[in-house]
Amino acid sequence: MNALSIRNLRKTYNNGFEALKGINLNVEEGDFFALLGPNGAGKSTAIGIISSLVNESSGSVSIFGHDLKTDRARAKSCLGLVPQEVNFNQFDTVKSIVINQAGYYGLPRKLALQRTEYCLKQMDLWDKRDTVSRRLSGGMKRRVMIARAMVHAPKLLILDEPTAGVDIEIRRAMWKMMETVNQQGTTIILTTHYLEEAESLCRNIAIIDQGLIVENSDMASLLARLHVDHFVLDLAEPLGQVPVLAGYQIEGVTDKVLNVAVPKEMGLNQLFSQLSALNIKVISLKNKSNRLEQLFMDLVESKPAGTE
Amino acid sequence: MNYSIALKTLIIKEVFRFIRIWPQTLLPPAITTALYFLIFGKLIGDRIGTINGASYMDYIVPGIILMSVISHSYANVVSSFYSTKFQRNIEELLVAPVPNWVILGGYVSGGIIRGLLVGLVVALISLLFADIAVKNMLVTLSIVLLTATVFALAGFINAVLAESFDDISIIPNFVLTPLSYLGGVFYSVEMLPDIWQTVSRGNPILYMINAFRYGLIGVTDVNIQLAYLITGGFIGVLTLFSLFLLHKGIGIKN
Numbered sequence: 001m002n003a004l005s006i007r008n009l010r011k012t013y014n015n016g017f018e019a020l021k022g023i024n025l026n027v028e029e030g031d032f033f034a035l036l037g038p039n040g041a042g043k044s045t046a047i048g049i050i051s052s053l054v055n056e057s058s059g060s061v062s063i064f065g066h067d068l069k070t071d072r073a074r075a076k077s078c079l080g081l082v083p084q085e086v087n088f089n090q091f092d093t094v095k096s097i098v099i100n101q102a103g104y105y106g107l108p109r110k111l112a113l114q115r116t117e118y119c120l121k122q123m124d125l126w127d128k129r130d131t132v133s134r135r136l137s138g139g140m141k142r143r144v145m146i147a148r149a150m151v152h153a154p155k156l157l158i159l160d161e162p163t164a165g166v167d168i169e170i171r172r173a174m175w176k177m178m179e180t181v182n183q184q185g186t187t188i189i190l191t192t193h194y195l196e197e198a199e200s201l202c203r204n205i206a207i208i209d210q211g212l213i214v215e216n217s218d219m220a221s222l223l224a225r226l227h228v229d230h231f232v233l234d235l236a237e238p239l240g241q242v243p244v245l246a247g248y249q250i251e252g253v254t255d256k257v258l259n260v261a262v263p264k265e266m267g268l269n270q271l272f273s274q275l276s277a278l279n280i281k282v283i284s285l286k287n288k289s290n291r292l293e294q295l296f297m298d299l300v301e302s303k304p305a306g307t308e
Numbered sequence: 309m310n311y312s313i314a315l316k317t318l319i320i321k322e323v324f325r326f327i328r329i330w331p332q333t334l335l336p337p338a339i340t341t342a343l344y345f346l347i348f349g350k351l352i353g354d355r356i357g358t359i360n361g362a363s364y365m366d367y368i369v370p371g372i373i374l375m376s377v378i379s380h381s382y383a384n385v386v387s388s389f390y391s392t393k394f395q396r397n398i399e400e401l402l403v404a405p406v407p408n409w410v411i412l413g414g415y416v417s418g419g420i421i422r423g424l425l426v427g428l429v430v431a432l433i434s435l436l437f438a439d440i441a442v443k444n445m446l447v448t449l450s451i452v453l454l455t456a457t458v459f460a461l462a463g464f465i466n467a468v469l470a471e472s473f474d475d476i477s478i479i480p481n482f483v484l485t486p487l488s489y490l491g492g493v494f495y496s497v498e499m500l501p502d503i504w505q506t507v508s509r510g511n512p513i514l515y516m517i518n519a520f521r522y523g524l525i526g527v528t529d530v531n532i533q534l535a536y537l538i539t540g541g542f543i544g545v546l547t548l549f550s551l552f553l554l555h556k557g558i559g560i561k562n
């Protein structure tokens with residue numbers, strides 16, 4: 001079953017800006033799905049429509065088979081949203097934010113208390129339950145929003161840039177939490193600007209640009225399309241000039257650092273053989289950029305005309 | 309889906325909100341109205357004598373109570389809902405399976421409860437200055453409840469349409485307060501020249517204040533049935549308009 005099904009979704013704002021130009025998308029139950037795109041591409045509009053914060057101009061959205069127009073309450077019950085920006089009342093306590101949300105979803109008081117305790121403990125916030133939320137750190141506020149989104153045990157959780165602006169330690173803890181939630185059976189749709197995050201967490205991906213979906217496939221086959229990897233080599237000795245190696249494009253960053261484009265058919269062995277022949281010693285190497293980032297830039301910059 | 313839980317949650321949240329800030333919400337009307345009773349009712353009122361057979365103090369008590377109910381039921385909803393919009397926590401309700409009538413019912417109930425609580429506080433203060441025995445309990449309670457509902461609904465519409473904090477103060481300052489003062493709080497419309505009597509009878513607050521005055525002390529300038537009809541009519545129209553705004557997402561959705 002599809003956790004999310006979008007058909008020919010269009011949105012034109014009052015100022016005439018066409019944010020979505022008829023997108024189609026399916027997300028399967030249990031998936032960990034990445035929805036990526038540059039700023040202003042239409043991601044937030046799509047998420048806004050799915051979560052009933054934005055009115056669509058035309059098209060349809062169904063969540064676990066429940067149409068958002070005709071079966072609104074059931075569709076909404078399946079959904080939890082972690083928005084990009086803090087949107088809870090900063091004068092409320094952590095516990096009241098989460099427990100009120102449980103009430104809006106119709107959870108009886110006893111169950112709401114149990115679920116609130118469970119979610120706050122999962123987010124490591126139980127000790128902060130009576131703290132007024134404006135006194136929390138940025139990372140804690142994001143975790144409050146995740147606990148709030150999960151309190152009614154949604155089958156589909158949308159996380160809109162959940163790790164933006166949080167430090168690496170919290171980000172990694174949040175990745176672990178998202179993986180656990182997904183393993184427990186919750187379908188997750190993630191939008192993020194950290195493509196490393198999407199690459200390591202998500203199984204399927206859609207890239208949206210200028211209101212169109214320009215790519216929609218599984219992560220493995222998308223990454224397999226990369227023909228060239230870029231590496232940064234740190235050298236033991238400084239070089240007078242950039243060496244010329246057959247089959248490789250090389251660019252000098254400093255006299256001891258080289259950028260090398262490695263075609264997949266050539267591989268790294270030949271590269272090292274040629275470097276050894278020139279008596280160039282390499283201390284270390286690393287990927288110049290995240291692989292998905294490279295593909296993302298290729299896709300967004302080429303701006304294909306197709307919708308799917 | 310059990311919507312009663314969502315409604316109850318919203319009402320409790322709204323009531324806790326204004327109780328938590330009681331020095332801003334419940335205390336000021338007590339002080340202001342005590343001054344009204346002292347200055348207008350006691351010091352000036354003693355020189356005025358009676359109006360329609362009631363002492364001036366007794367005559368102004370119902371108007372001052374209802375004026376407090378009107379301004380506080382309105383202020384509660386307009387400030388609470390606009391803040392909810394401004395801080396974007398309205399999204400908590402829009403994402404959840406909460407129907408529009410629950411959102412409206414929750415906020416309006418909060419406004420009504422605050423209006424009635426303030427009315428009770430002012431009524432208790434008035435007992436220090438006047439000795440009022442309620443003439444008709446049913447009219448008194450029903451009119452105060454209906455009036456609080458009208459202005460809680462009006463506050464909701466103001467909040468939905470407001471785009472800045474200025475927009476939520478324009479109506480209370482430039483419409484509500486003048487209409488309340490000109491609605492016969494401190495005088496009988498029969499004291500006005502004919503032309504101004506006619507103009508005054510176009511003010512809906514006049515009917516609410518007089519119906520409430522009738523319930524409390526048995527004195528009125530208007531027909532009570534007409535007062536119920538006008539108040540009920542406003543509730544119907546404002547409810548439908550509020551639900552229309554929510555349905556279209558005007559002011560709260562893109």
